[in-house]
Amino acid sequence: MDSLIFLVVVSSLLAMSTVQAALERSEYSPKLLELVDSLHSICIGKSGTDEDSINKVINGEFTDEPKIKKYMKCGITEVGVMNEEGVIDYEMTAELLPVKLVDKSIAIIKKCEADGKDIPNLDDRVFALFKCYHDQDPETFIFF
Secondary structure, three states: OOOOOOOEEEOOEOOOOOOOOOOOHHHOOHHHHHHHHHHHHHHHHHHOOOHHHHHHHHOOOOOOOHHHHHHHHHHHHHOOOEOOOOOEOHHHHHHHOOHHHHHHHHHHHHHHHHHOOOOOOHHHHHHHHHHHHHHHOOOOOOOO
């Protein structure tokens, strides 16, 4: 899990339809915004989660349920921020993050990654990573 950067974009960095963060949509990379709609549909289909569950996370409410965990893992792996073994691609993460958040976000992600390194199930580890990031800095937490 030495590379479990999420962004939490994730995504890091999950590419989905609604965004909660301290930034305007125009501050996100065009590459990330391109991925948003298609990944949202793909990951809803793969996970079986619903918009209510996604919106709860966007609003900082982390419900320990398998479908939202699968959605999180789907988004982060489909976008290429993490592989199926849980290794984070920090270079890809930096490309997707708004420039002004890169250093801070990567530091938070690395801390959260280290905190969850002993969680054997990848869905659970990704969930813990997102929750940790939010707990560390809800103002820069990004979830689509």
